[in-house]
Amino acid sequence: MSDANKKAIRTAIQTGIGVAAALPMIVAASGVPAALPWVAGALAVAGGVARVMALPVVQALLPSWLRTDSSASRR
Numbered sequence: 001m002s003d004a005n006k007k008a009i010r011t012a013i014q015t016g017i018g019v020a021a022a023l024p025m026i027v028a029a030s031g032v033p034a035a036l037p038w039v040a041g042a043l044a045v046a047g048g049v050a051r052v053m054a055l056p057v058v059q060a061l062l063p064s065w066l067r068t069d070s071s072a073s074r075r
Contacts, residue, residue, distance in 0.1 A: 017053070020046040 023046040027034055034043060052058060059067050 017049055020049040 023042055027039055027043065032039055034040060054068070
């Protein structure tokens with residue numbers, strides 16, 4: 001896989017995580033009912049991504065400047 005493809009994939013993943021983190025605020029600001037099935041599903045995925053990103057194993061894999069858990073930075 002070329003470096004350009006790797007960078008494109010990394011950028012897409014980072015963008016997806018950013019949108020997932022902001023999705024609850026986007027839904028609240030837009031006035032779309034959170035009870036709609038597709039909105040509820042998207043919010044569930046966003047919550048899952050946020051939970052996975054908070055795991056100590058994931059925190060340890062992140063660069064030190066991106067970690068939110070101070071104990072992961074000691075490893």
